[in-house]
Amino acid sequence: MDCILCGKCLEVCPLLRATGREELGPRAKADLSALLRGDAVALDAEDVARLAGLCLGCRRCREKCPQGVDVPALVAGLRAEHPDFRAWLWKTWLKRARELWPSSGMAAKLIPEKFQPERLAPFLKALSLLRGGPHVRPFVAVEALPDLRGETVLLFSGCTARYVRKEWRRAAEKLLEAMNAGLHKDKFECCGMGLESAGFGPDAARMREKNIRAWRRAGKPRVVTLCVSCHKGLADYADGFEDAAEAGEWAEALTPISALLLDGRYMLTENAPARVGYHRPCHATGNDLDHALLASVLGERLPTPDGRECCGFGGIMQLGAPELCSQVNERCWQSLAGSETVITGCSACAAQLTATAPEGVRVGHWLEMFDL
The missing domain is CATH 3.40.50 (Rossmann fold)
Known part of the structure; x- marks a missing residue:
């Protein structure tokens, strides 16, 4: 369905709320996509790439739209059709997480001199401080946890916990072990959400297929997640399954670790x-x-x-x-x-x-x- 200009999406867009600029909101992006469908040369590639880049990818508008218009998917399509250096850098950063994320300083080597360092400074700071910032000190003692004895689970820790904040993964593993769960070593890739949003659908599809195969090889156990965004990315998988029944099994298997901890003391x-x-x-x-x-x-x-x-x-x-x-x-x-x-x-x-x-x-x- 097409946008009917009802404005429901404008109520939830953080970018519009922060800037007051309606041209940055989801309705404007839906209009842009419709314009380009009708006239492929209405804007040049540089303009389209710039406008498509002005989306946080929060997906709040998608959840709110009564017509089911998926503006983030429309933006991803524009990004796919008009990639630029930023898209290449983002793709490289996500696909080479194992090599690049543990040492964020390596990311700077990917940046050519023509890019102003001050524009990329916030991004690089986020990468560096994620490892060495002022982290949270423990202040909650565990008295009792639910018993998952006899159940095998796969932990989908996500790229950050796998490569940078390994203590998150260790904490999740300790909690699952304390619940007597049989923790099966996972062979998961990235959830693919970041690549999908950036316009790299084929790369995201390959990651989805690998993750589903890893789950299938393990016997289709419960998949425990510790990152909300990873969980959302996994829950949005719509292809790669043998049939609708298997897709349902996957959806049922996905479990935030917080859901397991709710009954603890x-x-x-x-x-x-x-x-x-x-x-x-x-x-x-x-x-x-x-x-x-x-x-x-x-x-x-x-x-x-x-x-x-x-x-x-x-x-x-x-x-x-x-x-x-x-x-x-x-x-x-x-x-x-x-x-x-x-x-x-x-x-x-x-x-x-x-x-x-x-x-x-x-x-x-x-x-x-x-x-x-």
Whole structure:
């Protein structure tokens, strides 16, 4: 279906809310896509690449649209048809995570001199601080956990926990082992969401196929996720399955680790912060199980999250329009004001918030709060 200009998407777009510029909103991008379908030469390739880059990829508009218009997919299509150097850099960064992510300084070697360093500074800072920033100190003791004895699970840790913040993966593994789950070694690739959003559909499809095959070879067990965005990327898989029944099995197998921890018992330690801010990731659609867990553990120390603000990471947009990402990020920090510790359940959000945190504020994945 086509956009009917109802404006529902404008109510939820973080970029529009931060800038007040409707030309940056999803409705304008839907109009752009329609224009280019009718006249392929209406804009030159450089203009299209620039306009397509001005999207955070939060997908909130897709969830809100009554017509089912998928503006992020339209933007991904424009990006695929009009790639530029930023797209190549982003693709290289995602596909070579194993080599590049552990040492973010290597990323600078990919940047030609013609690119102004100040435009890429926020992105590089996020990469470097994700490893060495002021992380969260444990303040929650585990008293009891549900028993998963006899069940085999696969842990989908995601690229960040696999290559940079390995302590997140270790924490998830320790919690699953404490639940007596049979932890099967996974052979997963990236979830593919970042590549799909950037316009590299074929590369994302290959990753989807590899992940589904890895799950199939393991006997189709439960797949436990620790990153909200990875979980959303996996849940959106629509192809690569043998049939509809297998697609249903995959959907049922996907389980956020917070869902398993909800029935546990926990105790705050003496060093627990008086106020803990929670950033709700854009991809935490529907029932936010991460927040449900944190609210049960932290009680009044966890203010009700605003839920409207995006961290401003923006994926490939971070390379093309970091100043706009910063405007979105500023609103996010305004909603978190007064919190000495900020936690989230998304790897990208953790990177962006760590890089932009006010002095003295610790940021990390909520898994870091457990004293294991």
